[in-house]
Amino acid sequence: MTYDLNDKVVLITGAAGGIGAATARQLYALGANLVxxxxxxxAVDKLAQEFSPSRVLPVALDVTDAAATKAIIQTTIQRFGRLDVAFxxxxxxxxxGASTIASCDEAEFEKIVEVDLFGVWRTIRAALPEIIRNQGQxxxxxxxxxxxxxxxxAPYAASKAAVEMLTRSLRAELAHTGATATVVYPGWTATAIAKVAFGGNATVTKMNEVGLPGWLRRAIPPEQVALALVKGVQDRRPRIYAPWRWVPFSLFRGIFGVLTDVVLSRHKEMHALIQQLEAESQR
Ligand SMILES: NC(=O)c1ccc[n+]([C@@H]2O[C@H](COP(=O)([O-])OP(=O)(O)OC[C@H]3O[C@@H](n4cnc5c(N)ncnc54)[C@H](O)[C@@H]3O)[C@@H](O)[C@H]2O)c1
Structure with a gap:
């Protein structure tokens, strides 16, 4: 049965970014109310101008702030009476640029994990009572x-692997409640965060070119992620991929991962690029 988004209340973190804003627009078109x-x-005020004020609540939120994240859920309930979907x-x-584990700034490494892993955990934890109450997502x-x-x-990839498992665990834990959880797997998407690998930094761009074939490297527009996402929400799917070309790599990740690690351990050009990156980050 399709999950009808009409009149549902959806909270989005990072809503002013490429994927967040594109998803907000498509959810709105399907009748959702947006936080x-x-x-x-x-930034959220600017995005909200695209929508009817009666169906949107723009609020500043830094997901590293646990108290503020909890407060937003209360604000959402005060405004719309409920929360159905937390994104x-x-x-x-x-x-x-980019850095290696050996050469990066320690505080920056931890900040990335703080946002990309603990920010997600805080959002989930704060939203869960409402999501369960409304059999939401x-x-x-x-x-x-x-x-x-x-x-x-590394801090980004480690966090993304961690939130995948967090979400899979959550889905299993929620199964008896009627609520659910979904992992979204975007590939390269043309937004601010990906610019570094598409000309923003010459060494990283070269690493991307050397490490991935052209057809895997091609960035998709955020609207394509949003479309897959909205369809996935309507079907309450466990996993949403955009684009589909990443599916075999996910399904066969055991074999693919072993082969990749072997290739990377012998790839002289990649070794030279890593050394170059380290030299650059020490400048
Ligand atoms: N673009 C890609 O290639 C790609 C690929 C896979 C996954 N993703 C993921 O998609 C999500 C959306 O990214 P995007 O591609 O739209 O990039 P983006 O940079 O356009 O958007 C990210 C948004 O997150 C916000 N943000 C950053 N720190 C925050 C914090 N502490 N609290 C609240 N908001 C914060 C930013 O202000 C920005 O609006 C991210 O989780 C990103 O890791 C992106």
Whole structure:
């Protein structure tokens, strides 16, 4: 049975970003009421201008703030009377360029995990009572990095693998309640976070080119992720991939992972690029 989004209340973190905003637009078109949250109030206010004020609540929220995340759920209930879907989507990667585990700034590594893993955990935990009460859904933006080697992007990839398991565990734990949880796996998507690998940083762009064939590297528009996401929510699917080309890599990740690790251990050009990246991050 299709989950009807009409009149449902959906909270989105990182709503002002590429995937968040594209998803907000498609959910709105299907009749959902939206709680749009992101770091800057001005950014969510700007997005909210696209919608009828009666169906949208724009609020600043930093998902590293546990108390503020809980407070937003209360604000949502005060405004709309309920919360049906929580979309834990906020995410960051390196501020600029990229680093290795050996050469990165320690505080930056921990900040990425703080947002990409603990931010998701806080959003889920705060929203769960309402999601269970309304037999709703939790959506979590993981990434193809949940099953790809995370070289030069380790805190991000580690967090994306962790939130995948968090969400799978949650889905199993919720099965008896009528509520559910879904992992979203975007591949490369043309948004701010991915710019570094598409010309934003020459070394990272080269690593992307050397490490992946062209057809896997091609970035899709955020609207394509949003479309897959909305369909997946309507079907209450356990996993949502966009684009589909990543599905075999996820399904056969055991074999693919072993082969990738062997290739990467022998790949002289990639070794040179890693050394170059380390030299750059020490400048
Ligand atoms: N673009 C890609 O290639 C790609 C691929 C796989 C997964 N993802 C994931 O998709 C999600 C959305 O990213 P996007 O591609 O739209 O990038 P984006 O950079 O456009 O959006 C990310 C949003 O998260 C917000 N954010 C950052 N830190 C936050 C915090 N502490 N609290 C609240 N909000 C915060 C940012 O302000 C931004 O609006 C992220 O989780 C990202 O990791 C992106």
């Amino acid at each position: 749009l949250t992101d770091m800057q109030q001005s 834990a989507n906020a995410g960051i990667s390196w501020r600029s 939790v959506l979590v933006t993981s990434s193809a990095y949940a099953f790809l080697n995370g070289l030069a992007n």
